[in-house]
Amino acid sequence: MSSMREIKNRITATSKTSQITKAMNMVSASKLRKAEKQYRAFIPTKNRIKAVLEDILATYIDVTHPLLEPRETKKTGYILVTSDRGLAGPYNNNLLKTFKTFLHENHASNDEFIVGTIGYKAFSFCKRNKIPMINTESVNSRDDVEFIDFQLMSRSFIKYYLEHKVDKIVIYYNHYVNTLTQKVDTYTLLPISTLTKKKDNQVAEFLFEPSPQEVINHLLPIYLENTLYGIILDAKTSEHAARMTAMKNASDNAEEVITKLNLYYNRARQNAITKELTDIIGGANAVN
Amino acid sequence: MKIIIVTPEGELYNEEVTSVVVSSANNGEYGILPGHLPIISTIDTGYVKMTFEKLTYYVVIVNGLVQQVHDIITVIAQDAYIGESKEAAFENLFAIRKARIEANRQRNVELAMAENELKKQIKQTGAGNL
Numbered sequence: 001m002s003s004m005r006e007i008k009n010r011i012t013a014t015s016k017t018s019q020i021t022k023a024m025n026m027v028s029a030s031k032l033r034k035a036e037k038q039y040r041a042f043i044p045t046k047n048r049i050k051a052v053l054e055d056i057l058a059t060y061i062d063v064t065h066p067l068l069e070p071r072e073t074k075k076t077g078y079i080l081v082t083s084d085r086g087l088a089g090p091y092n093n094n095l096l097k098t099f100k101t102f103l104h105e106n107h108a109s110n111d112e113f114i115v116g117t118i119g120y121k122a123f124s125f126c127k128r129n130k131i132p133m134i135n136t137e138s139v140n141s142r143d144d145v146e147f148i149d150f151q152l153m154s155r156s157f158i159k160y161y162l163e164h165k166v167d168k169i170v171i172y173y174n175h176y177v178n179t180l181t182q183k184v185d186t187y188t189l190l191p192i193s194t195l196t197k198k199k200d201n202q203v204a205e206f207l208f209e210p211s212p213q214e215v216i217n218h219l220l221p222i223y224l225e226n227t228l229y230g231i232i233l234d235a236k237t238s239e240h241a242a243r244m245t246a247m248k249n250a251s252d253n254a255e256e257v258i259t260k261l262n263l264y265y266n267r268a269r270q271n272a273i274t275k276e277l278t279d280i281i282g283g284a285n286a287v288n
Numbered sequence: 289m290k291i292i293i294v295t296p297e298g299e300l301y302n303e304e305v306t307s308v309v310v311s312s313a314n315n316g317e318y319g320i321l322p323g324h325l326p327i328i329s330t331i332d333t334g335y336v337k338m339t340f341e342k343l344t345y346y347v348v349i350v351n352g353l354v355q356q357v358h359d360i361i362t363v364i365a366q367d368a369y370i371g372e373s374k375e376a377a378f379e380n381l382f383a384i385r386k387a388r389i390e391a392n393r394q395r396n397v398e399l400a401m402a403e404n405e406l407k408k409q410i411k412q413t414g415a416g417n418l
Contacts, residue, residue, distance in 0.1 A: 045364055120399045140392045147366040148388055209329035210315045218330035222351050
């Protein structure tokens with residue numbers, strides 16, 4: 001058995017760790033509430049743009065755009081949405097593992113795909129596994145994510161798609177089901193298949209400045225980025241939930257370890273006392 | 289006539305106005321007065337000039353949609369900044385964007401350093417090998 005001092009040291013160390021994990025749990029809980037609110041607030045905005053696009057597509061049949069037409073897939077683009085930092089339980093690992101198995105099963109060579117990453121974890125994963133990347137620098141997944149953070153990447157993906165360098169874009173992310181469950185999910189960003197032809201019943205007809213085609217040309221990339229933004233918010237919510245659960249577990253485990261160590265400590269103390277007592281009694285007996 | 293400017297962070301502006309001028313780099317400039325037909329247009333980089341009696345404000349818009357239905361103008365933008373003059377608003381926008389990109393770059397460096405440090409520590413302490 002280890003000495004009393006060693007056990008004491010371990011108890012102090014574990015309780016300090018549990019203090020940190022408790023604090024992180026609380027921080028994540030408040031961030032989760034905020035992220036969830038932001039995600040919910042964003043949905044109407046997204047739907048509004050979608051409604052405009054659907055209205056145009058329903059009213060003007062001759063309006064088309066390459067982003068809307070599916071074609072034979074030769075090269076696929078993937079976007080991985082992860083977090084910047086670890087300590088979020090299985091959050092990043094689940095996603096990266098799923099993605100890796102998928103790559104092994106579906107692609108024979110590295111020329112068949114290209115990856116865009118959001119979050120440092122995905123960036124270093126791709127670097128480690130020598131996966132071709134579209135972005136040379138990691139795209140930050142900050143808590144206060146803004147369009148400008150990932151715009152460089154999303155615009156170059158759209159450009160690649162229009163130049164026929166990629167034929168399909170799939171996003172991998174963690175979907176937020178509830179605080180305890182986050183599920184790895186995929187979403188096909190391009191070609192766009194979510195738009196149905198539906199008339200907006202607010203007014204009989206809109207004027208378009210300068211023309212419906214021009215509006216579609218500018219609005220489609222915006223719509224795509226909004227979708228991506230929505231997914232990032234969803235993933236962000238999952239991240240905080242995952243971190244919260246992981247930190248809760250860590251705190252609980254720390255408590256358990258401390259109880260166990262306390263038991264050992266008391267036993268060691270008892271041992272030491274007994275030993276001293278036998279020494280004293282032995283000494284006294286010898287004198288008499 | 290009412291104008292509502294929405295960004296992902298929430299409502300930026302929600303006020304009564306007398307006239308609005310929408311100007312963008314991609315398709316020029318047009319004005320909206322009360323009673324205009326329902327109209328939709330987009331802005332890649334541009335501004336919305338709002339006039340209420342004698343007051344004038346400029347809001348710089350990045351990648352936005354302008355929609356006017358029944359005298360309610362809705363502007364949905366990815367980024368919007370308000371200013372008293374066009375130049376001030378644009379300057380504000382560029383300064384904020386530049387600072388943001390710089391901050392992101394700095395963060396990447398910090399994250400890379402943290403990762404290296406972690407790797408070193410794991411190697412030194414032999415963590416994970418019980």
